[in-house]
Amino acid sequence: MALTKVRMGMVGGGQGAFIGAVHRMAANLDGQIELVCGAFSSNPQRSKDSGTELYIPAQRSYASYQQMFEQEAARPADDRMQFVAIVTPNHLHFPVAKAALEAGFHVLSDKPATFDLAEALALADIVKKTGKLYGLTHTYNGYPLVKQAKHLVNTGKLGNITKVVVEYSQGWLANKDNDAGKQASWRIDPKQAGISCCMGDIGVHAANLAEYVTGLHISAMCADLGSVVPGRLLDDDGSIFLRFNNDARGVLLASQISSGDENNLRLRVYGDKGGLEWSQLEPNSLILKSNDSPAQTIRTGVGEFCPAAQAATRTPAGHPEGYLEAFANIYQNFVKQIRAFEAQQSCSNADFDVPGIEEAIRGMAFIENSVKASQSSEKWLRFTTTATK
Structure with a gap:
């Protein structure tokens, strides 16, 4: 079976957002991930305009994350997104992650994981119940040294x-x-x-x-x-x-x-x-x-x-590596974790050096x-x- 790119959706990160662009650059660095859809803003028109700028087909630039999860889940398995990157302000992290996991999608979230600790503990239960993967972008862990x-x-x-x-x-x-x-x-x-x-x-x-x-x-x-x-x-x-x-x-x-x-x-x-x-x-x-x-x-x-x-x-010694490369290492490891999951192999966060729900709770x-x-x-x-x- 031919290896294909892992398909990513994004919630947040539309026009004028700093961290969304960083996530997209990091996800793109190794050529392993394709951004296929997004709900890029709580403003439906801004979401669609952001999608146009990112060359996302109009029908996959969604007005809301709820619409995105529902319609992506209805697409053929080899076409729908496999995981969602959450790059919204903190108060939306939990509801978006909850909806994604329950719709059958893996989640890679910006930190902090949730609005408060109670939500993080509730999210841990949802991760366990759904059996889907959850990762957290504590970027600085990605530096080689x-x-x-x-x-x-x-x-x-x-x-x-x-x-x-x-x-x-x-x-x-x-x-x-x-x-x-x-x-x-x-x-x-x-x-x-x-x-x-x-x-x-x-x-x-x-x-x-x-x-x-x-x-x-x-x-x-x-x-x-x-x-x-x-x-x-x-x-x-x-x-x-x-x-x-x-x-x-x-x-x-x-x-x-x-x-x-x-x-x-x-x-x-x-x-x-x-x-x-x-x-x-x-x-x-x-x-x-x-x-x-x-x-x-x-x-x-x-x-x-x-x-x-x-x-x-x-890169070889003497060629500086920095923030984007460290960020990309988190994405690279998460992609490997997804591939292991789909191959029904061991895929714990510790196996792939990906910050997960334990780090979310401690954070x-x-x-x-x-x-x-x-x-x-x-x-x-x-x-x-x-x-x-």
């Missing part, structure tokens, strides 16, 4: 992990100038973003990166979140002390009001045998540290790497726990994945 860092920790190169420091700072919301723009307006709106702006948008990425590389789970936190720019209803900056399930200590800093910073994501992990450091601003370099030898800079594509890092490396729990810890008068709040009522 992030995977190599995870390998070094897992193989004991750093020894027992004792300290984790992760930072994600941006400056684009340092004043109110951007508040009315399309990218900011929904992020600072509690009705669309949920209970957090900064932690829900970028802090959750930092927390996921720390847990992914170390293999540890956050077990407690002491948080200070706030709105620096007057008038904002949600946090735009935060500092969190962390404890992990092996008693390691940690610090997580996330800020969208750090003037001049771009997407400054940085991770440092320390153990009793050594440490490592990685920054998204220099993603092709991983610094390995020791108390009794000079620091070593590991460069993407130079020397031996673990299989996951090798598979994620796309939403991180957001809710960080807000709760910041509002609490207690010094330490135990991290829980139980939804608050």
